[in-house]
Amino acid sequence: MTHADDPQLPGDDTDEEQRFVELLMRAYPELHDDEPDELTAADLETLARITATPVDPRARKGTRVSPRKAVRDWKRHERRRQAAVPRRSPAVAIPAVVAVVAIVVGLVAVGTFLAPERAAAVTPAPLMYTNDSRSVAQVLDDAASALAHAPAGQVPRRESVSTGWYYEVTENANGTTRTVIAPTTTTVTWAEDLSGNTRTVAAQPYWADLGNDALPADTPAPGTLLWEMAYGPGEFSTWYTAVPGDTEDDVLALLRAYGLTDPASAADVMTAIDGVLAAWTLTDAQEAQALRILEDAGGARVLGTASDRAGRPVVGVAAPLPGGTAEEHLLISADTGRIAGFETYTTASDGTFPANAIISYRLWDLP
Structure with missing residues (x-):
């Protein structure tokens, strides 16, 4: 199956959506096969937290979903949301896409990147x-x-402030790999009319093996804005509004x-x-x-x-x-x-x- 064969939604993709698909396709070569691998319930929940979309009900049942279906669901949500939200520049949107892909790659495919003897150093202790x-x-x-x-x-407040993390895997000159644990702090605020805002900034990163040497140059510094999205009335998605x-x-x-x-x-x-x-x-x-x-x-x-x-x-x-x-x-x-x-x-x-x-x-x- 080629990328051209992907089911498309009505209308043209935004640059952000197209970039999301391209990065995910690059991360998952198996998406071009007839029987692609699947995302687990944990992956679906992670996507929901980072993209500020509702958790897929299938995740509650432990159901596995193809990455292609997850991409389509994300695109569908973005299309609804962007219908009422002014187009943002790639400088704001692309870091969000990269963050999503980094999380999915880390949660689903990290085992293919890391030798077994390094596995203990790719997650926090x-x-x-x-x-x-x-x-x-x-x-x-x-x-x-x-x-x-x-x-x-x-x-109760229509607000959530949480700190979590995603993987960044760096290959050393000698062929070994190390992982940076790069936490992020996400603040979600919304109103009864389903308008709101989601803002994600970098928290303090560290090596998974607790090393003290310098982090990769492209590791976001604490406080770096990774993603900010505003929602017009009716555009924020959640399962309970009262x-x-x-x-x-x-x-x-x-x-x-x-x-x-x-x-x-x-x-x-x-x-x-x-x-x-x-x-x-x-x-x-x-x-x-x-x-x-x-x-x-x-x-x-x-x-x-x-x-x-x-x-x-x-x-x-x-x-x-x-x-x-x-x-x-x-x-x-x-x-x-x-x-x-x-x-x-x-x-x-x-x-x-x-x-x-x-x-x-x-x-x-x-x-």
Whole structure:
């Protein structure tokens, strides 16, 4: 199959869309085959976070989707969004495209770039947990109790500020490879009329092997604007627009809007919470309800206590993801009880990533 055979949407591609397709095609030669490789649920969720689009419902079911279909979905969303948004210059748009491709390449194809003996140096080191003798129910109940002491007058905000990361792989002169962990901070704000703004800037990068030598010259410096997109009324996409209440039924409805099924596993609840926090900043009371819903789901286990990647004290709770080779780690602030972050961790090699690897993380409530 050639690029010319790709299904096209009505109308001409924008330069940004065409560049997205070209880079993705270059990264995935198998897209030219009759049976292309597929994106995993984790890849679909990563695309959603970086492109500020809703998480594909197929990701909630662990479904794999061809990269070609993911590209078409992204293009379709961009066409709707750009219908009401003035055209931006490539200087603003292209870094966003490069960031998306860098993430997809890192998450899907990094195994083809790196020799197995270097695999441990392409992801951040797992957090070092110390034993916590509490049960999952006790951990979640303690967090909910801490959240009960929140100041009066809190309201949910149509806003999300999170810090995460993507891969950059650099080949050395001797043929070995190293990876730069390049975190980004994304701020999403939106209004009831579905107007809004998404802004992504570079955070502090570092070598995955914790080396102290100079980073590649093209590594974005902290604070560098990577992407900024404005949305006209009706152009921001999210699954729940009304201000949610703080009862259990209210929060359950919110989570279901972001893909929670019934019955739900602990991983299903964590995935839905992650999706909600990509668009909303919840009140303490709402986060307490979400933790109670997680407790009711069952199937989670306590990892212990640790310091997260921002140095904050947290308690980790793990739940197995579909497929049996990875699990989601929920990080709960030991100080406040609020949800501090999520990490995705491999428990076994899946042919792309080795076992015991952190393949993504997201942090909230950073100062």
